[in-house]
Amino acid sequence: MLGVAIAAVALGVPFWVDGYWRTTFAFVVIAAIGALGLDVLTGWTGQISLGHAFFLAVGAYVGGYLGAHQGLSAALWIPAAGAAAGVLGAVAGPAALRLRGLYLAIVTIGLVYIGYYVLQTWTGFSGGPGGESLPPVTFGSWNFARGVTVAGHVFTRDQCYYYLALLLLVLAMLYVRNVTRSTLGRSMVAVRDRELAAAVLGVHVARTKMRAFVISSVLAGVAGALYGSFLSFAVPGDWGLVLSIEYVVMIVVGGMASLWGPVLGALFVVGLPALLQNVSTTLTFLSNTTSGNGLSPADAAEIVYGVLLVLFLLIEPGGIVGIGRRIGRQLAGRFARAGGGAGGS
């Protein structure tokens, strides 16, 4: 029942809302793919990474390069973007294998800085500080930038991106669900909960971390390719530490080590600034400008992220999913009592 309802809402949303919210929801679904990847690494395997923005950038620019300069179809450059990010994840892996916890977090910050430097310097690839146009998704004669006509119905640009991202998100969720229920998934949880104990029990710690790192990077690469293409233009500053932190907030607020947590977190983190921007004309305490004094919507969002991060960590470490589970348990308890009473009488 719940599944059908969610599917109906997910499929119907682009037809019920206006262009502003269609764009926002497309960004939400794209971010959810990347957040799902980070959750594999941080939520399931317990490795704190602040380098997610780097892999998103790799996906975006590799995808853009293959799509625009090599003229490949999106059916090729989206998987290629994921693969490239995965390969770089495997290259960065050895550093990750040697480091624990916070050392890893700091080295992944280094990754973001190095990525930013490469994008600034390698102008032939990224356009340098001036930025670079990233190509639209194309499948044969379908060009997402112009909208796509299927059986007489015209899908707008944001609808096309939304549905493509939704399809990839569903595939990614199925994959992550299967991985986390497999031997690899149990190894990841063991490494997260007690690394030394896991090693003693025969879990190959290095291999498990490496796989989690690669899965996370591949999903980030795919999300980055879609994100860059949907933005259609990117400068190196777009892929900074702030982006990495947004993804961390997504998985914490949504609920770590759960399938729906990253999705809900993405909805929240991407949706909130859009909502604040939208209501800034009616709420007087929000200023509409980014210059000068006053609370700009972006700053307001940053403050709200921070406060929510703190509140969720202290009060409900399970995130939105944790709240859902709690409510579910209480309802189930109430139904069980009611059912038991009816059976007894």
Added chain:
Amino acid sequence: MSTFVPLLFAGVALGAIYALIALGFTVVYRASRVINFAQGGLLALGAFVTSWMVLDEHLPFWAAFVCGTLLTGLLGLAFQLWVVRFAIGRPEFTIVMLTLGLASVIGGVLPTLFGNNPRSNGDVWGASSVHVGSYQFFWVQIWTIIAAIVVLLVYGAFTRFTKYGLAMRGTALDPEAATAVGIPLRRVYATTWFIAAVVACIGGVFLGGYPSTVNPTMGNIALLAFPAIILGGLDSPTGAIVGGFSIGVVQEMVQGYQPQHAAWLGNDFYLIAPYLVMILVLLVRPYGLFGSRPAERL
């Protein structure tokens, strides 16, 4: 040789600020085993508050500096008492994320209160300088180095000769054993956060000195100080100081020499040079140069 001395001097001045930031990280890390990602935010906040008191409230610089330092310290203390305290005993991940939350809040509050425009730090030195032979040294840089050395000496004396310093060292060694012999852990944690925030503010004010400015993104410098603490090892104050000064010198040297000798590396290479040094060190010594490798038990 004519560029070497100014570069070395600028490197030492920058390294002094890195050493202060690294000391702030280390103080908190030794007691609570977490990295305080809000260190950069506290640094920017302290600089802004001091600058605001001088430029808008017309306080004398030194009074403003002392007030700003105390206010920032109290904010760090308040964050520990009202937020971090409730997460003690939870996984370190939780506390690290809490500090990211504080960093995010400060990042949103600063531009709201003070605007996005860079401003002067309000110090008394401005662009004044002293000439020694053919070299020119800015007063603010000289004072940065002096202030850093004084702070580091005071901190060293504090940990070595006072009761609280001893308690802090005991906690760093083994929190459980420290509690067992009656060290008030809560007070130690509170002290470390206060010290970290005070040191952050001092670093921030000097960082905003000529030719630099006070601006909302100045807290990012704390991210560049990471290589310094990693190089030294997270739990070693000596390492923080050595790491801080060497990273500062490396960065200034690269910035000074690389454009002529290796122009193909581009404009911003000096920003990642510290990180490259750090990654090389970590590949050889995963716990830094002076860090201790924790013994693990099942």
